[in-house]
Amino acid sequence: MSEPFFFGYGSLVNRQTHVYTPAYRARLTGWRRAWKHTVGRVTPFLTGVPDPGSVIDGLVAHVPGGDWAALDLREEGYDRHAIPSGLTVEGDVGVAAQVYAVPVVTMVVQDDPAPILLSYLDVVVQGYLREFGEAGAHDFFATTDGWEVPVLDDRAEPRYPRAQVLSAGETAFVDAKLREYGVRVV
Template identity: 25%
Template sequence: MRATENKPLVLGYGSLMSSDSRRRFSNIEHQGLLVQVAGYARAWITRSLEEQQTYVGALPDVQGCLNAQLIATDIDPALADREKDYQFEQVPVTQISTHLPTQSAHALQNFLGEKRVYICRSLASYPAEANYPIHRSYVDTCMAGCLEAGGEEAAKTFVEQTGHWNQHLIDDRHEPQYPRAAKVSPAHRDIIDTILGALL
């Protein structure tokens, strides 16, 4: 706790859910805690002009909800560059919940009461298209993070709580085009394919 007690908390709901991706590309060593965030909707809406891809983004939505990992980290230049297509927006801790037992959930709320918690809000909203597709290496990175934090249920929730899936989904697994792709095991890829095949 001492190493993280003075750090702000970031709600990672995309590639930051992967411990491998955030460690190798953003020097974030801390483990995340799986939570639910009310008041935001996640969808494939964040267009990277530089990387010519579409990523998940989040926008305020009173009926929205998304799963994420609560990660202790400084919002340093490396993280700011990674999230350059977003803005860090503070989230009321009352919008954050967990499936922990009641006693632990109360402890989390007490802990959050003294913290600044941020989510990466999309700067703009554009659905994926041919010139800005969704890459499987990015999907794998997000869903592998869900699998490691909450198993298949968390990975299914990611798909169910993400809008604007469309036909512009490119299989780049053999030559990943996402620049912060996680190392994903064949076993996890098989699970991801089964979940996507059942839900999409």
């Protein structure tokens, strides 16, 4: 296919947060995820990080009308990178895709790191549970760095703009994984 696609590995895996279709389950070799703080933003971003020894699951989705500007606006703070190799799409659908990643030059280390929004994490994990099942959601945690950063429990009043309501089972899964990884919830 010659139409543009992007590879989503975080909130874009949750189809409830966007209307980008068609979308296909995919796997990207040579990348992992990390929670990173950046200049000009209080809470950390989930970003892709090149890592030759890692593989992450996600979705590839069509960029409607080839309008990268609208998608770039949603993904403000990220740069787009062409994916020259390492992308496998379910059903062997051939796509040319790009992936968003926070520019290294904008990343900062905070002495007292601002917390990850639980409403953001919930959206991501809900997407993985629905697309890849529990095994895929377990893999999300295993292929993501930065779990030493605390998590802010904002479920009662979500701060994340694309927050979703989780089922009781989805909520229990997220909470259990945070305990398993020793994440401090504030």
